[in-house]
Amino acid sequence: MHLLSDLLGRPAAAIDTPALVIDLDAMERNLERMAAFAAQHGVMLRPHAKMHKSATLAKLQMARGAVGVCVQKTSEAEALAALGVNNIYISNEVVSPFKLKRVVALARELQALGGQLAIAVDSLEGLRRLAQAAHGQHAALRVFIEIDVGHGRCGLAPGAPAVALANEMARHPALQFGGLQAYHGRAQHLRTVAERQAAIAQVITHVQTTRAALQAAGHAVPLVTGAGTGTFALETASGVYGELQAGSYLFMDRDYADNERDPAQPPFEHALFVKSQVMSVCASHAVVDAGHKSHAIDSGLPTVHGLALDYANGGDEHGILRGAVLPALGDTVWLIPGHCDPTVNLHEHLLGVRGGLESGTVEQIIRVDARGALT
Amino acid sequence: MHLLSDLLGRPAAAIDTPALVIDLDAMERNLERMAAFAAQHGVMLRPHAKMHKSATLAKLQMARGAVGVCVQKTSEAEALAALGVNNIYISNEVVSPFKLKRVVALARELQALGGQLAIAVDSLEGLRRLAQAAHGQHAALRVFIEIDVGHGRCGLAPGAPAVALANEMARHPALQFGGLQAYHGRAQHLRTVAERQAAIAQVITHVQTTRAALQAAGHAVPLVTGAGTGTFALETASGVYGELQAGSYLFMDRDYADNERDPAQPPFEHALFVKSQVMSVCASHAVVDAGHKSHAIDSGLPTVHGLALDYANGGDEHGILRGAVLPALGDTVWLIPGHCDPTVNLHEHLLGVRGGLESGTVEQIIRVDARGALT
Numbered sequence: 001m002h003l004l005s006d007l008l009g010r011p012a013a014a015i016d017t018p019a020l021v022i023d024l025d026a027m028e029r030n031l032e033r034m035a036a037f038a039a040q041h042g043v044m045l046r047p048h049a050k051m052h053k054s055a056t057l058a059k060l061q062m063a064r065g066a067v068g069v070c071v072q073k074t075s076e077a078e079a080l081a082a083l084g085v086n087n088i089y090i091s092n093e094v095v096s097p098f099k100l101k102r103v104v105a106l107a108r109e110l111q112a113l114g115g116q117l118a119i120a121v122d123s124l125e126g127l128r129r130l131a132q133a134a135h136g137q138h139a140a141l142r143v144f145i146e147i148d149v150g151h152g153r154c155g156l157a158p159g160a161p162a163v164a165l166a167n168e169m170a171r172h173p174a175l176q177f178g179g180l181q182a183y184h185g186r187a188q189h190l191r192t193v194a195e196r197q198a199a200i201a202q203v204i205t206h207v208q209t210t211r212a213a214l215q216a217a218g219h220a221v222p223l224v225t226g227a228g229t230g231t232f233a234l235e236t237a238s239g240v241y242g243e244l245q246a247g248s249y250l251f252m253d254r255d256y257a258d259n260e261r262d263p264a265q266p267p268f269e270h271a272l273f274v275k276s277q278v279m280s281v282c283a284s285h286a287v288v289d290a291g292h293k294s295h296a297i298d299s300g301l302p303t304v305h306g307l308a309l310d311y312a313n314g315g316d317e318h319g320i321l322r323g324a325v326l327p328a329l330g331d332t333v334w335l336i337p338g339h340c341d342p343t344v345n346l347h348e349h350l351l352g353v354r355g356g357l358e359s360g361t362v363e364q365i366i367r368v369d370a371r372g373a374l375t
Numbered sequence: 376m377h378l379l380s381d382l383l384g385r386p387a388a389a390i391d392t393p394a395l396v397i398d399l400d401a402m403e404r405n406l407e408r409m410a411a412f413a414a415q416h417g418v419m420l421r422p423h424a425k426m427h428k429s430a431t432l433a434k435l436q437m438a439r440g441a442v443g444v445c446v447q448k449t450s451e452a453e454a455l456a457a458l459g460v461n462n463i464y465i466s467n468e469v470v471s472p473f474k475l476k477r478v479v480a481l482a483r484e485l486q487a488l489g490g491q492l493a494i495a496v497d498s499l500e501g502l503r504r505l506a507q508a509a510h511g512q513h514a515a516l517r518v519f520i521e522i523d524v525g526h527g528r529c530g531l532a533p534g535a536p537a538v539a540l541a542n543e544m545a546r547h548p549a550l551q552f553g554g555l556q557a558y559h560g561r562a563q564h565l566r567t568v569a570e571r572q573a574a575i576a577q578v579i580t581h582v583q584t585t586r587a588a589l590q591a592a593g594h595a596v597p598l599v600t601g602a603g604t605g606t607f608a609l610e611t612a613s614g615v616y617g618e619l620q621a622g623s624y625l626f627m628d629r630d631y632a633d634n635e636r637d638p639a640q641p642p643f644e645h646a647l648f649v650k651s652q653v654m655s656v657c658a659s660h661a662v663v664d665a666g667h668k669s670h671a672i673d674s675g676l677p678t679v680h681g682l683a684l685d686y687a688n689g690g691d692e693h694g695i696l697r698g699a700v701l702p703a704l705g706d707t708v709w710l711i712p713g714h715c716d717p718t719v720n721l722h723e724h725l726l727g728v729r730g731g732l733e734s735g736t737v738e739q740i741i742r743v744d745a746r747g748a749l750t
Binding site for chain 2: 016017018019050072073092093094095096098099122123125126148152153154155156157185277278279280281282284285287290292293294296297298313314315316317318320329330341342345346347348371372374375
């Protein structure tokens with residue numbers, strides 16, 4: 001990146017390609033709509049920062065009412081904490097003793113700053129390792145028990161199994177039972193509202209069963225946390241969830257936009273784009289300079305913004321455009337990524353443009369602080 | 376990455392997960408086998424550094440006889456040149472005037488160091504932009520005309536169209552006609568030897584037709600460059616190619632290993648692994664801490680090294696393992712990535728282990744110098 005800061009105040013046309021660009025106006029509307037939803041429904045918002053990996057954006061969300069952020073990795077938490085984000089929940093299991101030492105050290109740091117670190121567990125062994133790491137370290141951790149509410153990944157089976165973990169947790173004064181982590185990732189991407197309603201109805205049953213088992217064993221359940229951009233209105237409506245973890249609403253990718261919109265959710269706009277450029281044209285197609293090293297394709301290919309062109313994967317560094325009217329060599333083509341989280345992770349910076357993609361001005365350069373933070 | 380350098384000399388078991396690990400012994404055998412093949416067949420080797428993006432590995436390849444390296448992006452060339460790689464070919468079109476200025480500046484730099492920069496073109500417009508950028512800059516560039524030999528991406532149609540570009544090139548003293556860029560990417564991954572033979576036979580015909588058209592117009596064709604890890608023995612056997620661009624041979628990913636091996640090619644071994652760890656286990660599956668932010672999935676999912684387990688995609692940060700015997704919480708699982716190039720691009724470092732993955736020692740930490748170099 002040559003003299004990236006020289007771009008500040010310049011027209012968006014000066015951004016060389018490929019580059020990841022935020023439409024700041026659209027992003028701020030998304031931010032406001034989600035903040036208003038949470039306020040109106042009396043539910044806490046803890047957006048997932050695995051999406052943007054940026055302390056600047058985490059703080060922007062917290063300034064608009066978010067109680068903190070989620071991350072998936074210890075190193076993500078460290079990267080954001082180092083830049084002043086002081087309320088972080090690792091909504092994921094950490095079992096490596098080496099990493100658990102880091103988790104405990106970070107908990108102590110955030111505590112000293114008036115903040116807090118939380119983490120998820122889904123096994124007695126994992127819980128014991130965490131307790132061992134925290135023992136005698138003067139660190140307090142809020143710990144959520146993860147249950148598998150249908151996603152089929154991490155998490156205990158719903159119901160009684162959580163009781164043994166809550167019992168064990170009660171033996172360790174450094175660990176405070178935070179409640180239940182209950183996230184159904186696959187439900188986010190079910191296309192129709194009816195399918196998502198059915199999936200989340202099942203989720204709610206699993207949460208209620210588990211909560212009842214814990215309560216019967218004498219454990220109050222302070223909070224249920226979960227939900228994503230595809231379903232959060234449903235979890236909210238259930239009255240069971242106290243905290244929403246949606247992250248993608250801020251940028252809104254192609255995959256989420258493919259969902260039939262639930263009228264109970266605010267409308268979100270695409271705010272994240274890969275700016276690309278036509279580098280080759282022939283009779284049948286044009287080639288842009290953005291391939292799957294510029295945007296993730298795990299949730300499908302990007303779409304082309306504002307033009308009747310189909311994007312086909314052209315490999316690491318190329319995209320192939322087909323359509324009745326092909327763009328010319330050197331033309332700018334804006335792509336809407338299939339999945340924002342792993343797309344952001346491919347870039348060093350997000351370039352914030354104000355006043356529209358084509359005619360706007362570069363107002364902000366946002367570092368992807370936790371890019372590549374895998375451990 | 377905390378105190379990464381502390382890992383040097385320590386057992387591989389000390390590497391926290393997920394991490395990208397090179398089996399140095401296997402990599403060096405791959406390096407030697409490819410060098411021996413090129414030497415034996417009297418063909419030049421210019422490995423594609425888009426794969427490893429590392430100046431250390433580029434210099435290792437050049438020390439073993441490679442004439443230089445290829446890259447796909449101007450910023451990749453800059454990153455490697457800054458670290459002493461002085462013979463670089465951007466085997467791709469660059470049409471942005473901003474980037475072409477950088478290309479010309481880099482050409483001048485490498486020239487001053489006794490090195491060289493080369494680039495590909497596939498349009499008169501692109502060639503004129505390049506010539507304009509080079510005009511009066513005291514920079515010499517070697518320029519290859521790319522033809523589409525069946526891949527269906529960039530490149531002129533084979534035959535006569537190349538003549539107009541060679542004519543134009545002759546008008547610009549800063550540009551030296553290097554020859555033909557002719558790479559069939561999709562042919563690399565055709566599974567049977569017979570399919571690859573048929574595809575490359577067609578490639579050779581296209582190259583010969585184009586060469587004949589150029590020669591008839593009075594243009595000598597100094598070199599034909601191309602070929603990849605899947606087919607290079609075929610391009611070599613044709614006698615038409617003078618330079619091979621294979622890159623993946625060094626690390627050998629799952630996708631290339633799925634090819635039926637051509638006995639004319641040396642055998643390559645898997646040398647690149649994602650070290651991961653089991654973070655959750657239930658009756659039906661185990662979950663590892665490596666998802667598609669740890670390895671690229673454009674060419675399919677990773678396989679599990681040495682264990683009878685199937686890896687299913689669990690999202691950005693998780694992989695789901697199924698099999699008759701599941702690993703236990705905390706167990707190490709080594710994954711063989713589907714595609715090495717975009718996998719390496721997800722990581723800051725490659726950790727080089729000597730003496731075997733399980734019982735070896737961390738000998739080298741190799742920076743992915745051009746990671747995220749997209750422009």
